[in-house]
Amino acid sequence: MKGNKLNGITTTQSRERMEGEIKNFILVWTTVVGCLWYCHSVGKVVPSSLRRLSILPISCLFLILPLKLTSIHLGGVTSFFIAWLASFKLILFASAAGPLHSHPPLPLSRFIPLACFPIKIQTTPHDQQSHKPRINLATKITTLALLIRVYGNKDHLHPKFIWFCYCIHIYFMLEMLLALVGAVAKAFSRVELEPQFNEPYLATSLQDFWGRRWNLMVPKILHPTVFQPVRRASAPLTGRRWAAIPAVFSTFLVSGLMHELVVYNFGRVRPTGEMLGFFVLHGLSLSAEIVVKKMLPEKFRLPGVVSGMLTLGYVISTSFWLFFPPFIAAGADLKGCTESLAFLEFLKTRRLISPAHLSCPFL
Template sequence: MMLPLIIEIVKHHAEGEITNFIKVWSLVFASLSYCFFLSKVVPGGVSRFLAIIPVLILNLILPLSLHTMHLGGSSAFFLVWLANFKLIMLAFGKGPLSDPSISLPKFAAFACLPIKSHQITDPGKDPAKRGLKSFWNYLAKALLICLFVKMYDYTDLVHPKLTWVLYSLHIYCGLEIILATFGGLAKALIGIELEPQFDEPYLSASLQEFWGRRWNIMVSKILRPTVYEPVLKCASRITGRRWAPLPAMVGSFMVSGLMHELIFYYLGRRLPTGELTAFFMLHGVCLAAEVAAKKLIGGRWRPPRLITGPLTIGFVMATAFWLFFPEFLRCDAVHKALAEYAAVEAFVKDVTYAFASKSAHNNTPSVPLQ
């Protein structure tokens, strides 16, 4: 009953949302241009950080102008998390933005998009593993999303937990397509080599593999220099180098949880409950325990992937059902996403009908007046 109403609201506000989206990203480019030229004249350190603080605050405010899941949610992720973390690194002369040879367009792309130049970071990487995945990979995932959307019409006939499984697959496929779309645009416009943001996480055989090498790779690489390495350095003085990675992992997951709370606030405009932070803290502690166990065993025994794979994915799904999806549903993300799909479909139909009507009108022979 609620979905048709949401569709009408989305259709009514679509034009204003697109206008706001253009305004937001025009301001983003202007603020990033300021940071680009600022980094040329102000040395890295406290002075540069103080000069960048207004941009960090602006990036927190701008997503509040957007209300859709796809435009607003992706903009919040790009600005509040990616851009702000990279700008903090820039303030202290670190990260990809501190490269003195980088151009302004590449500076803007690296700042707020989930991309990373292999020419700068991974010159020796296997070329077969560079760039986006195949077109057919993304097409298959787009078709899966279409299938999920149709299956949602019958969710009242199945167990709610099965519906949540569909949600998890939908989130994964949707995120990969959104990130690949923005990455593909950056590649087409400024010619940079990209890397996939996901590496088939359902094949993970451990939490370390899932979070470190397969799920949302760019976030892991941002958390490493901004959270993991500083905590590692401080913890090394207390625990020694051997065990310092454990609190560094937990600290990284805590920050990730807080950032997810913030992103979900932009999606639903609801105050956080702490469940997302609890989800990531739980995984941080479990990952630290896993790494500690590996250190103690020292590689003398390793269980087969046939066992650890299902256990890993099962643990991720079970904890997501417990702590993650309730928050996802609380911000009404599913209904909003479906309404946006329907609004886009209606827009395409209207445009197609308008062009067809105009073509038919132009092809109608005129009747001479008698």
Template sequence: MEQYLELVGLAKLTLWVAMSMTYVRFAACRVKPGMPRLLSLLPVVCLLPFLPFRFSSLHLRGISAFFLAWLALFKLLLLSVDAGPLSAPLPFLPFLASAALPVKLIDPLHHHKRNSPSISPLLPAAAKAALLSALIPFYRLKDVIHPYFLLSVYCIHMYLSLELVLAGAAGAAALLLPRGLAIEPQFDAPYRAASLQDFWGRRWNLMVSAILRPSIYLPVCARFGRAAGILATFLVSGLMHEVMFWYITLMPPTGEATAFFALHGACLVAEVAARQAGWWRPPAAVATPLTLGFVVATAFWLFYPPILRSRADEVVLAECAAAMGFLEDAGRAVIACVR
């Protein structure tokens, strides 16, 4: 029954978002950029952060918060000044997909002129889903396996889950797009990153990069320089992750996620400075393990503790088991109807 209620809530939220983004496009087409457009979009800007609380499920609440309370909210703020991935002249369905989902459309006029990341997934989506399912039993053994091994499982779980969720959203968005429009890739093999700049800027969760670049990095960089732009971008990313953790755990922020991203921002500034100074760079065979090792080690230290203290991993396991049971019951019901 609880899963059914969550699905009903998801349908209602989808309707709310569709109506809200329809209004956003209507207002953006008729109100000039700047304060007038921002005021016209303010009702939706204020609504979006509250919508994820319709869900009791950690997964649905966290995913909808990422889609709406972060990405969509930033897109609307950028749209108010006629910047970012949204554009008022976009046709209705592409505008709706781009506004509500974590996707960025590729301009067909420049599609062949730009160097889009070449996505060659290590595993197809079905295999990634199977691998993700295979990780679930490790949570039941967390009292007997080594903590660092368990944290490694968390890292793989987060990567697979995020990539599958974003791929699913991209698939849903593709259904709304006319022929000729394409969607930019959301990951580009982050396990191949040979530097922090490569990892955060070109490979990991590129939709977030596409939002933070015009909203934070470029304005700060233009006024205070590149280093300040990098630090400001990572600081805002850390603060937004604190907000996402709040949606997921329903516990007050601890500042650890902000510290994680502030540390990476400072290290990235140092990395860029070393590169500009002509310091020796290790080959990719060495740089890639060092980069991934640093990301994972600092995640063990600062990123995961707030989630683990809230016992969110136990909730994840329970929800996965409940979802599997719901699907099995639904499958039996379908088979019974067919017979």
């Protein structure tokens, strides 16, 4: 398929790059598993006073290890799983805290998936959980298929509408990806796992959206690593009533920095600060919301339907302004399509698909 080009790169060249990327992906994850085996062993035999010196270097290694990968699908996901979640979980583990710390110690078969992936063992019995109506898998797949058709005509549509489609696309893809990861981890660890999304489109406030509905593993990791230490340090200066304000802002600041790292892995484009600005803005906005809630009697607050619409509108509009531009600047849409074509070419050379499948909605 040398005649099929995207940004001057043939799918054959892309396939060759993808093959190299897959080799690096295997190398990176082999290293990750080896490092986690080491940390698991250290946690059982090294005294707690020496555990930090033994484990924290691995956490630092996990910050840079995903830089070995350059693709969106492999590099971006690995950066989120390893440079962010796994490194923060190891920081907690080194301090005898967090999901990896347990008495008796977790078995290795459970330790590794809990360290690598955005999953959490369920503490509420399955039959006691509320069964809210959720968007089912068939609906999500159908919606994604429709979005792909929309992208094929994006030159004739308003850019803001396309970015709104990206919002839906990112949510569905993240939820499906994390559900798949959770299912695989559940098969290996044989435990019930908590879902990572709780219908974020039903959020009634920024506090509700970020703390209880969106990508729940992130706040559960940032809460003990950033929020709680900053709140304890701030309490003597601000008083316990207001100590949460600097803690919230610091949490969003760290989240913004980690998002900058993940986006950098997408395209190796110099950070513009827009992604950081998005999370700083939401940190300030959420802090202001907490202040208003503390000072305003509940009877004067907006109804949930109204505040919910305002919340989603604010999240989406600020995403258009600050969240999506770094992805577009990194060429995430075109690069993702190039990678998809390369993967299809890879399958075609092994006679697993027909050449007719080599098409891209972005072309």
